[in-house]
Amino acid sequence: MKTYQPSRAPCPIGRAARLLGDRWILLILREGFLGAERFEEFIQRLSINRAALTSRLAILQEAGLITRDPPSGKRARYLLTDQACALVPLYAEMAKWSAEHLFDDDEMTAGWAASGSHQS
Amino acid sequence: MKTYQPSRAPCPIGRAARLLGDRWILLILREGFLGAERFEEFIQRLSINRAALTSRLAILQEAGLITRDPPSGKRARYLLTDQACALVPLYAEMAKWSAEHLFDDDEMTAGWAASGSHQS
DNA sequence: ACTCAAAGTCTGTAAAACAGATGTTGATAT
DNA sequence: ATATCAACATCTGTTTTACAGACTTTGAGT
Numbered sequence: 623m624k625t626y627q628p629s630r631a632p633c634p635i636g637r638a639a640r641l642l643g644d645r646w647i648l649l650i651l652r653e654g655f656l657g658a659e660r661f662e663e664f665i666q667r668l669s670i671n672r673a674a675l676t677s678r679l680a681i682l683q684e685a686g687l688i689t690r691d692p693p694s695g696k697r698a699r700y701l702l703t704d705q706a707c708a709l710v711p712l713y714a715e716m717a718k719w720s721a722e723h724l725f726d727d728d729e730m731t732a733g734w735a736a737s738g739s740h741q742s
Numbered sequence: 743m744k745t746y747q748p749s750r751a752p753c754p755i756g757r758a759a760r761l762l763g764d765r766w767i768l769l770i771l772r773e774g775f776l777g778a779e780r781f782e783e784f785i786q787r788l789s790i791n792r793a794a795l796t797s798r799l800a801i802l803q804e805a806g807l808i809t810r811d812p813p814s815g816k817r818a819r820y821l822l823t824d825q826a827c828a829l830v831p832l833y834a835e836m837a838k839w840s841a842e843h844l845f846d847d848d849e850m851t852a853g854w855a856a857s858g859s860h861q862s
Numbered sequence: 863a864c865t866c867a868a869a870g871t872c873t874g875t876a877a878a879a880c881a882g883a884t885g886t887t888g889a890t891a892t
Numbered sequence: 893a894t895a896t897c898a899a900c901a902t903c904t905g906t907t908t909t910a911c912a913g914a915c916t917t918t919g920a921g922t
Binding site (some may be wrong): 661662665668672673675676695696698724 | 894898899900902903
């Protein structure tokens with residue numbers, strides 16, 4: 623299983639990139655901001671592979687961005703820490719940039735409502 | 743070779759994550775902001791595999807974040823577009839969050855100057 | 863023409879991702 | 893209490909991706 627060895631790069635961008643430069647990490651945190659807490663909830667909302675979710679949740683715990691509510695055992699809730707919530711301004715910037723610079727041409731905006739579920 | 747099929751997800755975070763949720767993409771753009779322009783320059787500064795750099799440069803071109811100065815041929819310069827420069831506030835937020843929440847304990851800040859080159 | 867180096871490409875190997883089946887453990891109902 | 897169900901994973905086999913390092917091509921300079 624993939625583990626998270628935190629980067630010691632002197633550049634903060636380099637350190638952040640090690641953690642945030644991963645599509646699933648970004649999407650899991652997004653779902654966390656939107657209220658997701660449970661394993662199966664992330665599975666369904668993101669259509670992520672179970673092993674991939676397990677490894678990313680472990681990484682996020684090691685990095686201190688989430689806590690597992692019963693630290694071990696079943697029926698776990700994965701909760702965002704303050705450290706994760708501090709990412710909200712970053713997500714706001716990301717959404718702003720994306721809305722302004724990714725796909726402004728309307729041709730791309732057609733056919734979105736087709737399937738009900740989220741997709742990456 | 744890995745190509746870039748832009749995401750049509752309705753959520754701007756989902757679209758951004760498809761492009762920015764990649765460690766090398768984040769680091770290549772960082773080096774671009776810091777003045778890197780040439781293929782070999784990125785190779786040396788990031789210690790990235792040549793094939794990996796080739797594929798990421800292609801993705802960044804397809805996404806419109808960089809242009810290749812002679813569109814084909816040798817001695818190319820890879821230049822950031824306005825679209826890429828618009829990411830600066832996002833990088834600022836990332837650096838801010840990273841500095842505040844990744845490795846604030848000083849134990850981690852020791853031993854940085856050991857090897858001269860950048861490391862991810 | 864010769865050399866050098868920049869910008870890739872190729873090859874073989876190691877790591878990671880994935881779908882889908884299986885296992886394990888708590889909660890709930892009977 | 894025990895049978896059942898669902899949540900939280902783990903395991904297996906396969907496909908995909910990453911990587912180091914050698915090789916190739918092409919333009920520039922001499």
